[in-house]
Amino acid sequence: MPDVDRARAWLLTVDGAPQSYVDLDAPTHLEFEYTRRLGHVLDTLADPGRAMDVLHLGGGALTLPRYVAATRPGSHQDVVEADRGLLDLVAEHLPLPDGPDIALHTADARAWLEAAPADSADVLIADVFGGSRIPAHLTTLAYARAAERVLRPDGVYLANLADAAPFAFLRSQLATFAEVFGELALIAEPGVLRGRRFGNAVLIAAHRSVDTAALARLTAADAFPARVEHGAALREFTGAAVPVRDADAVASPEPPGGAFGIG
Numbered sequence: 001m002p003d004v005d006r007a008r009a010w011l012l013t014v015d016g017a018p019q020s021y022v023d024l025d026a027p028t029h030l031e032f033e034y035t036r037r038l039g040h041v042l043d044t045l046a047d048p049g050r051a052m053d054v055l056h057l058g059g060g061a062l063t064l065p066r067y068v069a070a071t072r073p074g075s076h077q078d079v080v081e082a083d084r085g086l087l088d089l090v091a092e093h094l095p096l097p098d099g100p101d102i103a104l105h106t107a108d109a110r111a112w113l114e115a116a117p118a119d120s121a122d123v124l125i126a127d128v129f130g131g132s133r134i135p136a137h138l139t140t141l142a143y144a145r146a147a148e149r150v151l152r153p154d155g156v157y158l159a160n161l162a163d164a165a166p167f168a169f170l171r172s173q174l175a176t177f178a179e180v181f182g183e184l185a186l187i188a189e190p191g192v193l194r195g196r197r198f199g200n201a202v203l204i205a206a207h208r209s210v211d212t213a214a215l216a217r218l219t220a221a222d223a224f225p226a227r228v229e230h231g232a233a234l235r236e237f238t239g240a241a242v243p244v245r246d247a248d249a250v251a252s253p254e255p256p257g258g259a260f261g262i263g
Contacts, residue, residue, distance in 0.1 A: 010094055012061045014086070017132050017255075020061035022094055027066035033224040034160050034200040035063055037187045038125065040218040041204060042068065044211045045123065045156055051075045055121040055150065057109040057138075058128035059083075061090050062102070069100035077102045078121075080112045082128075110137050113146045121150050126159040134161065134252035139173060141243045144180040144205075157181065157205040162252055165195030169252050171241035173203060174234065179243045181205035185212055185230040186237075187219055193227060193237075198255050 003009035009023035009031075021031035030036045042064075046052060051074035056065055059081030068075050077100070081087050084106045096102055105112060109128050124147050128138055137143065147157050157177070163170040170186075178184055185204040192199035204210055212230050219226040229237060 010061065012090070012094075015131055019129075020063050022061040022063050022066065024094065027070040027097075030063065030067060032063075033189065033226070034202055035067075036222055036224060037202045037219060037226055038064060038127075038158055038160070039067055040215055040222070041156075041158055041187070041202065041210070042123065043071065044214045044218070046072075049073070052122040053077075053120065054123045054125065055113075055116070056080065057113065057124070057126045059087055059090070059104065060127065061094050062096060064125060064127070065100070065102050066096065069097075069102065073100075075101065078105060079103070080105045080107050080109050082106065082108050110143055110146065113143070113150060116150045118149050119152045122152055122155050124151055124155065124157045126157070130251070132162075132255050136249035136251045137246070139169075139176070139244050139252070140246045140249045141176050141179055142246055144177050144243075148180045154208050155206065156208075156210065157203075159203040159205075161201045161203055162199065162255065163201065164192070164198035164253070164256075167195075167237075168241075169250075170201055171238050172244050174238040175241040176243040177203065177205040178235075178238065182207050183209055183230075184234055185210055185215070185228055186234055187215065187226050187228050189224065190227050193229070198253075 012020040056079045188201035216228040
């Protein structure tokens with residue numbers, strides 16, 4: 001769907017739910033709240049302009065690969081998307097510019113991850129939804145360990161999650177990734193964290209500290225303000241949740257009607 005306010009901007013919907021937004025003339029413009037928060041994290045992970053090797057699980061309209069290519073020229077990026085028809089649609093109507101080193105792969109995210117070379121990515125961004133839910137096999141301890149294997153020792157895992165109070169899914173994901181990574185942080189809109197509504201949360205997991213102070217400043221000053229939770233406060237939020245095993249995995253909760261609607 002075209003954006004009437006921006007000449008070459010488009011909203012991609014899948015089964016009626018907004019999935020991606022891209023402005024072909026302004027690849028650094030991030031429209032959705034969660035993509036803006038992911039952009040803030042990407043901006044703080046390394047010196048401005050430094051190239052990185054980035055693995056994207058979930059392609060959509062390639063919003064974040066375009067952002068990385070514009071802000072960190074010379075980066076190598078792999079994009080794994082299970083829906084070949086979606087990739088073909090995006091390639092036809094929202095083509096990537098010439099120049100950026102972006103490789104597109106049609107595959108299941110976890111299968112591709114488990115076959116990928118070890119220590120091959122600086123950043124792994126997971127934004128995979130089957131319809132409006134994160135598939136169960138991308139929520140488990142085995143999956144988290146596969147992600148950790150592909151990341152370099154100072155690499156960072158980022159994920160777009162979605163939940164609402166009482167946060168059983170979100171807490172289970174925090175417990176799962178805390179089993180594998182030494183440092184966690186979470187970015188979300190305060191109303192979501194207070195249980196007022198269903199919404200997105202960005203998970204950050206690494207074996208090194210991330211600049212949570214810089215992130216807190218960026219997210220607080222954003223057009224869609226958010227809060228950064230980490231350390232003791234995040235452990236308290238996680239509570240008694242336990243890591244998810246493959247045998248017990250379930251998809252993320254179905255959003256309530258209208259949670260991510262358009263119009």
